[in-house]
Amino acid sequence: MTEYGRGQGSEPWHPEDPLYGDGGWGGQQAHQGQQSPHGGQPQHYPEQPQQQYGDWGTGDQSGYGQPQQPYPYDQQYAAQAHGHQQYPGPQDPGHQQGQGYHHQQQYDTGGWATGPHQQVSYPGDPQDPYGQQAGAYDAGRQDYYGTSDAYPPPEPPGRRGVEPELAAPEPETDWDPGPDQGEHAFFAGGDDDDDEPEGRRGRDDKRGRGGGKPKKRRNGMACLLVAVILGGGLAGVSYFGYQFYQDRFGDDPDFAGGGNGQQVSVEIPKGADGYAIGRALKSAGVVKSVDAFVSAQADNPEGRSIQDGVYTLQKQMSAASAVELMLSPESRDNLIIAEGRRNADIYRLIDKRLDVEAGTTAAVAKKDYKKLGLPAWAQNHAQVKDPLEGFLYPSSYGVSEGQKPADVLKQMVERATATYDKLGVEKKAESLGLEDPWQLVTVASLVQAEGTSHDDFRKMAEVVYNRMKPGNPQTNGMLEFDSTYNYIKNQSKIDLSLSELRNYDNPYNTYFHKGLPPGPIDNPGEDAIKGALKPTDDGWYYFISLDGKTSKFTRTNAEHQKLVDQFNASRNN
Structure with missing residues (x-):
């Protein structure tokens, strides 16, 4: 039998599971004496008017339009596993008269009536009208449902690392989604062990994946780590965003005024362009940025005539002041060879x-x-x-x-x-x-x-x-x-x-x-x-x-x- 994922389907059941005796299924007590399709165990069914199906072979549908009894969950999936199509609702007479199966062969043995488009009747059972029905679609194949072979006994302990008493499906009480039901444990407060009932917490710990491995829990340190990472990422984005804006739209960093009075000699090599001159001035502390000097040199009509040599300038000069002084003979301190x-x-x-x-x-x-x-x-x-x-x-x-x-x-x-x-x-x-x-x-x-x-x-x-x-x-x-x-x-x-x-x-x-x-x-x-x-x-x-x-x-x-x-x-x- 296929084992469905926890929280989504049923797990192997064991008769000793106490949940079947304490109202584990929705908090309701199982009715005594009512036959269940799950190996004869009591199964609770809501008390609803039972629909009796008539003779389908004659086309008589005496129960049409009456409230329908829903099929049990496991019986529905079991039927699908053997290729049977379940029809929980009323059938349309037009569809019933061969529209859905007009290409299928007619068999003489057990499953199909000999007349055209006739259906086999489903005799009712006062205890379980669905538990012992004959195979209407394939009489030659043995029907295991409703017998002890339908649900094989639980596997012995240690075979798959799960103890028998822990393999039964956990009944759902009221809606309380856990990590596998659509709500993440981090936001559900999964790190607070004191808020979870003792019985449920113990079962969860035993049902942990890997046959006993406890669930990972997040504590306050995890919250702090996430906050730090998110904060650092936000700071990084803000910084690079600011740099992007400054590089394209902001003003170039620059000093104000004609300097702080501290003189410094700067040598400009032969053939240096504006950026090379700007780097030399910035390195000496004359200007604040290379781009500011290049812009000031471009704005000055004679800026391109700055020559190589040694210049006496001041520290912390505005780029425009530095350009103007370098164009003046007073700043030149070169050795001129005529x-x-x-x-x-x-x-x-x-x-x-x-x-x-x-x-x-x-x-x-x-x-x-x-x-x-x-x-x-x-x-x-x-x-x-x-x-x-x-x-x-x-x-x-x-x-x-x-x-x-x-x-x-x-x-x-x-x-x-x-x-x-x-x-x-x-x-x-x-x-x-x-x-x-x-x-x-x-x-x-x-x-x-x-x-x-x-x-x-x-x-x-x-x-x-x-x-x-x-x-x-x-x-x-x-x-x-x-x-x-x-x-x-x-x-x-x-x-x-x-x-x-x-x-x-x-x-x-x-x-x-x-x-x-x-x-x-x-x-x-x-x-x-x-x-x-x-x-x-x-x-x-x-x-x-x-x-x-x-x-x-x-x-x-x-x-x-x-x-x-x-x-x-x-x-x-």
Whole structure:
């Protein structure tokens, strides 16, 4: 027999269950002497008028329209288990006359009447009109219902882990749903053992699943745990919801005012965008958020012109105030290297900025120049006065007290090398008739030293290349640049006598030696380098500046001499 789930169907019954003697079924006493279909035990039936069915084989329904006696619960399910269809209510005569069974065969033995559409009669029993009915649908199959075989004896103890006296169905008194009847024990107060009747609680404990395992009960700690989890989840949802709103609709966190008076130096690296600048300022405590700075920079028409370098700012500044101050020269604390500066001047500037003894940076450059990042093509050249000349690139550098000279020099060499690579110095040297990129940097340094404006640089580069030609009819391979003499003398003079220039023997003196000097004589800027890479082709050999601001170029010495005479006349020489 199928065991239905607890709280939904009947369980195996045992005759010794005390519930059948104390009014367990709905609080009613079983009628004595009334036969039950459950193995002969007393069964309570509500006293209702009994309907007597007539002879169905003749179509006579004497009880039609009278109150019906409901079938017992277990008899109904038992009938369904053997394939019988129960008809607890009155039958429609129209349906009774073969509409539901007109395709079924007629049998001659026991179950079916021989006439068409005849039904077998169901004789009544004064004690139990349903307990001993003959099988109307299948006379050849034995009917176990109403006998002792219908409900086999209970299984012995230990077979399934359930004691016999505990296997009987629990009678229902009044409606009191438990965990299996639709109400969860947590909300039914299942953790309060004192509120449950002792007898019922004992039965529940014994009926626990697993043959004796007590029901799980929730106590106050479980309630607290659930409350904490729900509270934490609500807090998390609230936090992320707030962050979502702030990220999309809220104002960026920002300080108010122009700072708290505490100064701080912030170094902005080259090529830093607004977010990189904002991160540096936030890290130093200048602004409250990166987004606030980026927004303030975008709102300022000149915000994009903020350059790299060292800035002196204040802590806790509004983003707009920080942007405005960084655009002011007052905040800049950079070391500015101008185009055409010689290394000797740059060393002195670094010493002063780092507040170290004079000559410290020059000594480091002389000793460790090979460790500062020079490319291979810029090393091991003979008769070079300073191997780093031409590689301390003109720009703005964030140099402040506390840094090491070597670190500052590395920044400058790195920037020079990156610029030369970007412009293609190494690739284009040979196409210009030069031995190597080193010579190209040297030409750029001469263009930078002799040119008076950026417009002069391409013409000045052509003068250099034309004079370097050994067979040229004008200079016969001599450059004769005053700037090379001034470099070796570490000076910047204009009025130099020809006797002085032509009688000083030094590799850098282009009045004494043909061709280029051993190396660069200054640090050329980008425009001078571009001029050296792309000279004009107009036949220029000579140049002179009459006002110190612009240069005039000529192709012959005679044309050049006329300009010299004009210059001397203007100076009353």
